[in-house]
Amino acid sequence: MRTGIKRILVFAALAVGTGPIQAVTVSSPVRVDATCRSRHWQAVCTNEVALRLNWPSGSTQAKLEIAGMDGAFATNVTSEVSNVLWRAFASDAPATEDVYDLTLTFYTNGMTVAEVQSGRVAVVNGAFGAAQVDAVADSRSWTKVKANAVIPYDAMWAVDGTNAVVSQLVIAKATGVVQTNAFADASGYMGWKLRNSGWGYGAFGLGLTFSGVTNEWTAELTRLMGGTIIRMQ
Numbered sequence: 001m002r003t004g005i006k007r008i009l010v011f012a013a014l015a016v017g018t019g020p021i022q023a024v025t026v027s028s029p030v031r032v033d034a035t036c037r038s039r040h041w042q043a044v045c046t047n048e049v050a051l052r053l054n055w056p057s058g059s060t061q062a063k064l065e066i067a068g069m070d071g072a073f074a075t076n077v078t079s080e081v082s083n084v085l086w087r088a089f090a091s092d093a094p095a096t097e098d099v100y101d102l103t104l105t106f107y108t109n110g111m112t113v114a115e116v117q118s119g120r121v122a123v124v125n126g127a128f129g130a131a132q133v134d135a136v137a138d139s140r141s142w143t144k145v146k147a148n149a150v151i152p153y154d155a156m157w158a159v160d161g162t163n164a165v166v167s168q169l170v171i172a173k174a175t176g177v178v179q180t181n182a183f184a185d186a187s188g189y190m191g192w193k194l195r196n197s198g199w200g201y202g203a204f205g206l207g208l209t210f211s212g213v214t215n216e217w218t219a220e221l222t223r224l225m226g227g228t229i230i231r232m233q
């Protein structure tokens with residue numbers, strides 16, 4: 001009896017509050033990633049990215065700077081603008097992968113810096129169904145790199161990496177050139193700019209470590225010069 005009364009009261013409340021019952025349209029499902037440190041938050045899934053501007057108090061102008069491995073972009077906006085549409089690439093799917101650093105600098109009327117906001121996003125082929133996967137574990141394609149590369153990192157790959165907060169990727173060339181990349185997070189993407197950056201060609205060793213994790217992820221890659229190599233005996 002109590003259940004029946006509750007049902008009558010709920011139905012009466014709906015009838016009074018909303019009027020006649022209308023047809024309901026169900027929207028398409030939307031994917032939500034509830035893990036704040038997930039790399040999905042940094043992956044672009046469309047060629048048109050809407051950037052929302054949260055203006056701090058007292059700021060009247062702002063400068064948006066976007067820098068990737070293959071180029072940079074900058075624009076100035078005023079406080080009347082609440083959103084900026086950034087076209088990350090021209091076609092429906094990206095021709096190359098890239099990692100972009102976004103910097104938004106807010107200024108007051110006196111051109112004093114009021115606040116600086118920054119972020120990083122990656123454009124990867126896998127987000128557009130255009131990724132090429134080599135399923136052969138010992139294939140030589142896994143050990144070769146041709147141009148600029150997007151390198152993912154995630155402490156969740158390690159069993160004891162749950163509590164890691166920072167990470168580090170060391171790239172060492174066989175000739176002795178070493179680059180240490182320290183990240184302020186434990187999950188994300190890094191852009192390795194190989195072209196026109198002095199790396200040259202040869203063998204490279206990569207070592208990825210996370211804070212509080214004893215194990216190290218390692219890889220050996222080779223960048224060969226363009227053209228065809230023929231060996232004769």
